[in-house]
Amino acid sequence: MVRRDTAGLVIPLGLPLLLLVMNGSGDSPPVPGLDGMSQQLAYVLPMVIVLTIATVGVINMPSFLATYRRYKILRRLAVTPARPSMVLVAQAVVGLAQAFAGIVLVVVAAAVLFGLSAPADPLGLVVALALTTTAMFALGMLVAAVSPTPNAALAIGLVSFFVLMALGGGFGPRGNLPDGVAAVGAYLPFGAGLDTLMAAWTGGPLDVVQLGALAGVTVVAAAVSARLFRWE
Amino acid sequence: MAVIEVRDIHKRYGDTVAVDGVCFDVEAGEIFGVLGRNGAGKTTTVEIIEGLRTPDSGLVRVLGLDPVRDHRALRTVLGVQLQEGALPDKATAGEMVRLYRSFYADGADPDRLLGELGLDDKRDTFVDELSGGQLQRLSIALALVGKPRVAVLDELTSGLDPRACRDTWELIEQVRAAGVTILLVTHFMDEAQRLCDRIAVFDRGRIAALDTPDGLVARTHGRGGASLDEAFLAMTGADDEGDGLDDVLGGAGLDEADRARGDADGQVWS
Ligand SMILES: Nc1ncnc2c1ncn2[C@@H]1O[C@H](COP(=O)(O)OP(=O)(O)O)[C@@H](O)[C@H]1O
Ligand SMILES: [Mg+2]
Numbered sequence: 001m002v003r004r005d006t007a008g009l010v011i012p013l014g015l016p017l018l019l020l021v022m023n024g025s026g027d028s029p030p031v032p033g034l035d036g037m038s039q040q041l042a043y044v045l046p047m048v049i050v051l052t053i054a055t056v057g058v059i060n061m062p063s064f065l066a067t068y069r070r071y072k073i074l075r076r077l078a079v080t081p082a083r084p085s086m087v088l089v090a091q092a093v094v095g096l097a098q099a100f101a102g103i104v105l106v107v108v109a110a111a112v113l114f115g116l117s118a119p120a121d122p123l124g125l126v127v128a129l130a131l132t133t134t135a136m137f138a139l140g141m142l143v144a145a146v147s148p149t150p151n152a153a154l155a156i157g158l159v160s161f162f163v164l165m166a167l168g169g170g171f172g173p174r175g176n177l178p179d180g181v182a183a184v185g186a187y188l189p190f191g192a193g194l195d196t197l198m199a200a201w202t203g204g205p206l207d208v209v210q211l212g213a214l215a216g217v218t219v220v221a222a223a224v225s226a227r228l229f230r231w232e
Numbered sequence: 233m234a235v236i237e238v239r240d241i242h243k244r245y246g247d248t249v250a251v252d253g254v255c256f257d258v259e260a261g262e263i264f265g266v267l268g269r270n271g272a273g274k275t276t277t278v279e280i281i282e283g284l285r286t287p288d289s290g291l292v293r294v295l296g297l298d299p300v301r302d303h304r305a306l307r308t309v310l311g312v313q314l315q316e317g318a319l320p321d322k323a324t325a326g327e328m329v330r331l332y333r334s335f336y337a338d339g340a341d342p343d344r345l346l347g348e349l350g351l352d353d354k355r356d357t358f359v360d361e362l363s364g365g366q367l368q369r370l371s372i373a374l375a376l377v378g379k380p381r382v383a384v385l386d387e388l389t390s391g392l393d394p395r396a397c398r399d400t401w402e403l404i405e406q407v408r409a410a411g412v413t414i415l416l417v418t419h420f421m422d423e424a425q426r427l428c429d430r431i432a433v434f435d436r437g438r439i440a441a442l443d444t445p446d447g448l449v450a451r452t453h454g455r456g457g458a459s460l461d462e463a464f465l466a467m468t469g470a471d472d473e474g475d476g477l478d479d480v481l482g483g484a485g486l487d488e489a490d491r492a493r494g495d496a497d498g499q500v501w502s
Binding site: 068071072073075076078079080081082086 | 282283284304307308310312314316317318319320332335336374378
């Protein structure tokens with residue numbers, strides 16, 4: 001029921017692709033053990049994947065739901081047996097399709113333009129991808145649940161997005177951040193998603209605590225957003 | 233037992249008293265009209281019945297259910313058309329009916345329902361491409377798709393042309409014939425007269441009169457041929473608040489004119 005939001009796809013599809021194209025190459029040594037993928041790409045690709053998930057989950061989904069609330073579409077649903085969780089899940093399914101499209105786009109682009117190697121730990125990659133998605137989407141639902149207006153949703157979504165991205169290493173390695181901030185950022189969804197995806201792709205060990213943090217954010221944010229959900 | 237029981241409900245918004253002690257019962261199989269001018273408290277009243285708003289005081293039961301406490305149970309038996317409710321633009325009529333059908337355990341067949349409502353050929357049309365009448369019929373379809381026992385329809389025909397109004401009225405009569413109890417909100421006299429078994433005339437948050445259409449006319453005019461229109465105006469009082477738009481705008485216009493008359497052509501204004 002939510003679709004043809006073509007304008008809303010510009011950022012989740014376009015921005016990660018742009019960042020990938022601009023930063024994907026660069027003179028960096030190959031990752032040892034992989035057939036030719038540069039360390040630069042091994043950082044940038046997971047980063048743009050997380051970026052895609054985050055823009056869909058934390059920016060697009062909440063502003064969409066808030067618009068539905070604004071135009072009384074949710075109000076109409078409130079007098080049917082539909083539950084808040086159904087509305088949130090329906091929205092998440094649409095978001096999932098968008099995020100999937102965006103991820104396919106950057107992975108294909110990385111393969112075509114740069115020397116992309118197959119992920120060293122496909123199973124770990126799936127786990128990291130799934131948990132990053134659920135965590136980002138749950139956060140987005142929380143933003144959607146508490147935002148009174150579409151403007152508020154966009155503002156809260158954008159601020160959360162930039163904070164997560166900055167602390168998570170989206171604007172450059174977390175090593176450049178103050179130690180304490182970097183430590184926190186590693187367990188917020190952006191940083192945890194980036195690290196675990198990167199580890200899975202390059203064959204480094206997955207940090208169980210980071211995966212746990214992603215799962216924790218998912219559970220808490222989803223539960224709270226279903227609680228706080230407002231139809232109008 | 234009455235299908236809808238409303239006992240002395242009150243609701244205020246800040247200084248505005250929206251509903252001020254309303255009581256009525258709607259019997260099974262009845263089309264019950266809530267008639268009144270804009271701002272009379274009709275929507276507030278029916279949205280309290282729907283459980284969308286909570287009254288400050290008073291009691292409401294629909295099929296014995298408390299709209300707030302038992303909202304889950306209520307929503308499976310109550311079909312609603314909201315005055316303020318919308319559908320997403322970029323969904324088709326068919327998608328909307330199927331989506332709403334999916335909310336109910338038992339319900340009408342979406343395709344047949346659309347056919348009954350004359351929307352057969354609009355199944356794949358986007359909501360924002362439907363005409364006012366078609367949108368209204370879609371909205372009725374959504375109110376009925378869960379096979380409700382009670383339907384609350386707020387401003388069913390506002391904005392429709394006379395032809396579409398008449399079609400809609402026929403439809404409502406069919407719905408009632410199917411055994412659905414209907415609470416109908418309107419500010420059109422002819423609609424209330426044509427459709428309703430009984431009418432509650434709302435005025436400033438209260439019920440000014442409650443009777444059959446004929447009874448209401450007889451009350452104000454004895455027997456002879458008066459219309460519900462006149463009865464309604466008599467019951468809800470003259471428009472005695474404020475100076476009237478004429479005075480406000482006319483006054484401003486005159487000031488303008490006086491200033492303009494500083495120049496030549498003053499005659500234009502007088
Ligand atoms: N949510 C609200 N907030 C503040 N005032 C409201 C609200 N809803 C209704 N009112 C006021 O309550 C009165 C009754 O409104 P309403 O029930 O919508 O009347 P009707 O449906 O008969 O036109 C009006 O004066 C209206 O302005
Ligand atoms: Mg109204």
